[in-house]
Amino acid sequence: MTSLTLKRARPDWSGIAFAVILTLVIIGPLVVVATWAFTEVWRYPNIIPQKFGFRFWGQTLGRPDVWNALMLSLKLSTVVTLLSALICLPAAYAFARMKFPGRDILFFSFLAGHAFPKFGLLVAIAAIFLQLNLIGTFWGVVLIQLVGTLMFMIWIPVAAFQAVDKRMEEAARDVGASPLRVFWSITLPQAGPTIFAAVLLSFVGTFYETEGAWLIGAPGIRTMPVLMISYINNQMVIQYGAVLSVLLWVPSFIALMFARRVIGGGAFARGFGG
Amino acid sequence: MSVLHIAEVTKTFSGGTHAVNSFSLDVADGELVCLLGPSGSGKSTLLRMVGGFEQPTSGRITIDGEDVTHLPPERRPTGMVFQSHALWTHMNVFKNLAFGLKLRRMPAAEIREKVEAVLELVGLAGYGDRMTNQLSGGQQQRVALARSLVLEPKILLLDEPFASLDQHLRERLREEVRDIQQRLGITTLFVTHGQDEALSMADRIVVMANGKTEQIGRPDVVYRDPKTPFVAGFIGTMNLVEGEVKNGHFARSDFSFPLSIADGPATLAIRPEALDLTVSETPKAKVHRVTDYGSHGLVDLDLADGTRLKSMVAHPDLFRTGQGVDLEPRAVAAYRNNQQIFRS
Ligand SMILES: Nc1ncnc2c1ncn2[C@@H]1O[C@H](COP(=O)(O)OP(=O)(O)OP(=O)(O)O)[C@@H](O)[C@H]1O
Ligand SMILES: [Mg+2]
Numbered sequence: 001m002t003s004l005t006l007k008r009a010r011p012d013w014s015g016i017a018f019a020v021i022l023t024l025v026i027i028g029p030l031v032v033v034a035t036w037a038f039t040e041v042w043r044y045p046n047i048i049p050q051k052f053g054f055r056f057w058g059q060t061l062g063r064p065d066v067w068n069a070l071m072l073s074l075k076l077s078t079v080v081t082l083l084s085a086l087i088c089l090p091a092a093y094a095f096a097r098m099k100f101p102g103r104d105i106l107f108f109s110f111l112a113g114h115a116f117p118k119f120g121l122l123v124a125i126a127a128i129f130l131q132l133n134l135i136g137t138f139w140g141v142v143l144i145q146l147v148g149t150l151m152f153m154i155w156i157p158v159a160a161f162q163a164v165d166k167r168m169e170e171a172a173r174d175v176g177a178s179p180l181r182v183f184w185s186i187t188l189p190q191a192g193p194t195i196f197a198a199v200l201l202s203f204v205g206t207f208y209e210t211e212g213a214w215l216i217g218a219p220g221i222r223t224m225p226v227l228m229i230s231y232i233n234n235q236m237v238i239q240y241g242a243v244l245s246v247l248l249w250v251p252s253f254i255a256l257m258f259a260r261r262v263i264g265g266g267a268f269a270r271g272f273g274g
Numbered sequence: 275m276s277v278l279h280i281a282e283v284t285k286t287f288s289g290g291t292h293a294v295n296s297f298s299l300d301v302a303d304g305e306l307v308c309l310l311g312p313s314g315s316g317k318s319t320l321l322r323m324v325g326g327f328e329q330p331t332s333g334r335i336t337i338d339g340e341d342v343t344h345l346p347p348e349r350r351p352t353g354m355v356f357q358s359h360a361l362w363t364h365m366n367v368f369k370n371l372a373f374g375l376k377l378r379r380m381p382a383a384e385i386r387e388k389v390e391a392v393l394e395l396v397g398l399a400g401y402g403d404r405m406t407n408q409l410s411g412g413q414q415q416r417v418a419l420a421r422s423l424v425l426e427p428k429i430l431l432l433d434e435p436f437a438s439l440d441q442h443l444r445e446r447l448r449e450e451v452r453d454i455q456q457r458l459g460i461t462t463l464f465v466t467h468g469q470d471e472a473l474s475m476a477d478r479i480v481v482m483a484n485g486k487t488e489q490i491g492r493p494d495v496v497y498r499d500p501k502t503p504f505v506a507g508f509i510g511t512m513n514l515v516e517g518e519v520k521n522g523h524f525a526r527s528d529f530s531f532p533l534s535i536a537d538g539p540a541t542l543a544i545r546p547e548a549l550d551l552t553v554s555e556t557p558k559a560k561v562h563r564v565t566d567y568g569s570h571g572l573v574d575l576d577l578a579d580g581t582r583l584k585s586m587v588a589h590p591d592l593f594r595t596g597q598g599v600d601l602e603p604r605a606v607a608a609y610r611n612n613q614q615i616f617r618s
Contacts, residue, residue: 170360171418174422176377176378
């Protein structure tokens with residue numbers, strides 16, 4: 001008993017150190033970027049900016065290309081996520097519950113696609129898209145980003161479906177539900193929180209995706225992150241990029257709040273196997 | 275009127291396991307039949323074939339004369355209660371019970387009426403709004419039973435429904451289920467590997483081993499007159515003594531017993547309550563341990579070669595460890611080649 005209290009009284013230094021490092025690494029850059037976004041004058045030796053203000057916000061938000069990019073990004077992410085759910089969820093269910101020839105190889109191929117350097121793969125796909133006249137089109141970008149979501153939208157839901165008690169599904173068949181009805185009324189709600197997490201991840205992931213969007217979308221399609229990169233690369237004014245990146249936090253933030261409200265903290269942790 | 279007819283059903287799994295082997299059984303209207311057998315004897319597989327969750331490799335299953343062998347579970351008039359209760363945790367109790375009725379497109383008012391009636395039946399009136407994880411293990415199992423009963427199945431299937439509950443609760447639920455089953459007159463197939471469960475509930479018992487029937491009969495008959503040594507050893511406590519018969523006497527070590535059967539090897543089966551002990555100058559066995567249960571006592575004995583026997587005695591205080599005793603079986607059965615060849 002004494003040893004137990006002693007142990008608890010001693011601070012867990014490695015844990016604290018880990019938390020501090022994590023905070024510095026994650027929060028630090030965010031603070032710097034956020035500060036830049038509200039800075040009007042900040043010259044070298046000073047630790048804090050000389051002049052704060054919203055001047056660059058007005059300038060950035062006044063540009064029509066920013067608004068177009070934002071709308072385009074939202075539209076893209078929504079379409080890609082919906083399509084991905086439509087394709088991947090039934091596929092994930094099949095992987096989790098059914099036995100068919102080639103199942104393991106097919107399943108593994110989803111992982112393999114992500115094991116190789118992505119850019120090389122993208123270039124190869126771009127070459128194909130060029131032939132198909134998909135370069136620079138909305139649907140071209142949808143296609144390429146769809147490929148990017150497969151990983152999340154297959155692997156996580158497969159795990160979620162496998163975690164659903166088979167007896168629950170059988171009990172539903174027993175009271176008269178067709179296989180489709182069982183999926184809709186029992187399996188999907190049971191796997192719900194985890195699948196919701198996967199959908200959220202794929203939405204946010206698509207929103208921030210740049211490589212595919214840039215390679216396939218340029219020059220016609222400019223998503224928000226692509227726009228930000230071009231600002232950072234082409235403009236000497238740091239604030240444009242900073243303002244945009246702060247803007248880009250908005251979807252993450254909304255998504256997280258939404259996630260908490262819909263599934264609650266406990267369920268969220270459970271969804272990730274916590 | 276609902277009768278279940280299982281004819282020559284065999285199930286071979288893809289790995290080559292013969293889970294059920296040419297099994298036949300008729301269950302009469304309103305009868306409760308217990309499938310009893312050791313782990314892996316094919317009880318669940320058989321039940322799941324009746325419920326439609328496994329396809330028989332061969333054979334036929336009919337309910338009221340209608341062949342259901344190849345119907346999926348949702349089109350069979352059977353209701354299954356699983357060991358793990360398998361309640362839908364994202365629905366409350368009411369929705370769990372109403373789900374099947376909704377699928378049958380029953381009007382909401384009627385559903386409410388039926389669900390309330392069945393909750394009353396299983397002693398859970400007023401629990402409709404609870405989530406399933408707000409119920410005790412026994413209550414969850416009652417809801418699972420109610421979920422099947424509310425659909426008025428022709429055949430009720432139960433797969434070790436009380437296995438995860440404690441002894442006390444198990445006994446109470448056993449009685450409740452038996453009461454409900456008799457009141458509704460519902461034809462029931464019940465899987466268990468607890469023999470006291472089978473003996474106390476069943477109209478008939480099917481003792482299974484290796485996917486086959488060892489014996490079918492009323493519980494008291496199976497207990498009193500086991501037809502194979504396996505059944506003898508499986509139901510109740512039984513002394514099984516392997517020995518040799520010669521000149522009308524069965525012998526094992528110092529113990530011998532007059533037995534008028536042909537010479538050769540035999541297995542003698544004696545219930546502890548049919549084995550009398552007397553303190554003797556010329557002992558055949560030695561007392562190993564005496565256990566006093568209050569109402570009766572149990573004496574463990576060793577024959578000279580170490581064979582362990584049990585005897586139930588009315589006065590355990592008459593015996594002490596190390597004492598020499600003589601044995602007097604009052605009733606025995608003898609088996610040879612897995613067949614009963616003698617019974618007294
Ligand atoms: N899906 C399956 N695939 C392959 N073999 C199986 C399958 N289900 C059961 N078996 C095998 O069939 C045999 C009978 O299993 P079953 O579950 O019917 O036994 P049981 O009598 O219900 O046992 P228990 O009392 O442990 O529940 C076992 O050898 C088991 O390993
Ligand atoms: Mg079983």
